[in-house]
Amino acid sequence: MADPLTETIVSEARANTPAALRAVYESLAPSVLGYLKSKGCEDPEALTQDVFLAVFSRISTVSGGPEGLRTFVFSVAHARMVDDYRRRERQPATAPYDPQLDQRTTESAEDAVVHSPLAAAELLDGLSEPQREVLLLRVVADLSLEETAATMGKTVNSVKQLQRRALLALKERMAGKEAADKHEQHVQQPQ
Numbered sequence: 022m023a024d025p026l027t028e029t030i031v032s033e034a035r036a037n038t039p040a041a042l043r044a045v046y047e048s049l050a051p052s053v054l055g056y057l058k059s060k061g062c063e064d065p066e067a068l069t070q071d072v073f074l075a076v077f078s079r080i081s082t083v084s085g086g087p088e089g090l091r092t093f094v095f096s097v098a099h100a101r102m103v104d105d106y107r108r109r110e111r112q113p114a115t116a117p118y119d120p121q122l123d124q125r126t127t128e129s130a131e132d133a134v135v136h137s138p139l140a141a142a143e144l145l146d147g148l149s150e151p152q153r154e155v156l157l158l159r160v161v162a163d164l165s166l167e168e169t170a171a172t173m174g175k176t177v178n179s180v181k182q183l184q185r186r187a188l189l190a191l192k193e194r195m196a197g198k199e200a201a202d203k204h205e206q207h208v209q210q211p212q
Contacts, residue, residue, distance in 0.1 A: 026087035034090070035081050042080075046073055049091065053098045062105045072098045144191055152187035155180055 025048045033041030053072055057065035075097050083093050145153045151173070158169040159180075170180045 026090065028086050031083075031087050031090050035083060037077075037081070042077060045076075045080075045090065049094050053094060056095065056098055057102055060102045062102055063109060064105075068098075068101045068105060072101055075101075144194065147194060148187050148190060151175075152183050152190070155183040156187050156191075159184055 025044065030041050030044050034045045050069055050073065054065055054069045057068050057072075062068050072094065076094050079093075080090075083090050085092065145156065148156070154173060155169060158164045158172055159166075164172065166177050166180055170177045173180065175183075
């Protein structure tokens with residue numbers, strides 16, 4: 022098969038003739054793409070485009086006819102491949118997030134309160150009377166928001182706010198207690 026790149030096409034490409042530039046691209050792009058794919062480049066199609074942008078911006082300086090042009094094109098392709106490797110080495114490897122493999126958990130405020138080593142009465146002491154009432158009706162009596170609101174003579178939204186604030190206050194108290202316990206254990210350990 023005859024080489025589609027001829028001295029004439031290379032000369033016309035050096036003069037930036039669109040048809041000749043297209044012929045150069047169509048002749049060499051598949052080989053450049055194959056080279057970049059075989060080297061394991063992350064996005065070989067984009068790198069191929071980068072190669073030809075660089076080649077076409079400097080094609081007027083190319084000498085040596087079709088062989089010189091081929092050498093120049095693959096020199097640029099090789100440089101882009103090396104740049105791709107270096108860029109990937111500088112960036113940390115990314116892994117897709119899989120929720121099935123993620124073992125981190127945080128218990129809900131409700132669970133933290135229910136499973137606390139502190140007595141329920143002690144936990145509720147620091148809350149306002151409406152906050153205590155909401156938690157007792159919602160958690161202990163297992164009433165719905167609507168039932169709690171009707172029992173207390175409040176709106177559902179005000180019950181939600183009272184519950185949210187109460188649970189946040191309890192969670193903060195428990196976190197403070199746990200931190201104090203850890204500090205106490207650390208102080209009591211012999212050095």
